[in-house]
Amino acid sequence: MAYWLLKSEPGEFSLDDMERAGVEPWDGVRNYQARNWIRDAMQVGDQAFFYHSNCKEPAIVGIVSVASEPYPDPTQFDPQDKHFDPKSDPRRPRWYLVDVRFERRLARPILLKELKARPELAELPLVRRGNRLSVMPVTEAQWRFILRLENAATKA
């Protein structure tokens, strides 16, 4: 089983929205590196952190799981959709997605600030300079470390 981190802007789709939806197609990913992880590496049952980006308190706030095999993102073929890609050929789709299932909320948000302060997470793509990936891998060691932070007191 692999571990991931998925970014979402709470103004667009928050953890509350995710919980309400239960299962949601993770559409709109339009970055090739992120696409490759989705299409070539994600498997049903993989676990992922749900991260709130571009907001007042950027933080990991919940856990979701991969609920489907990768399949072509239908929004790329919909001219009315914000993520329409006229250059994508339906016979050879450019963009893929998986369905994502709400698992649980974390006991507390783990702020980006806090993640950045931990040397154990220095290699986590999220805290690396200039990172803009919306889908990124998390190692098992990083996953476990972050879960330990969940139940630890906030660093003074």
Add this chain to the structure above:
DNA sequence: GCCAACGTTGGC
């Protein structure tokens, strides 16, 4: 609102 970092586009 600012701006650094990065990806993409398009002229050549």
Add this chain to the structure above:
DNA sequence: GCCAACGTTGGC
């Protein structure tokens, strides 16, 4: 294939 211009991301 190079690279400048431009657009987007996303923390602050």
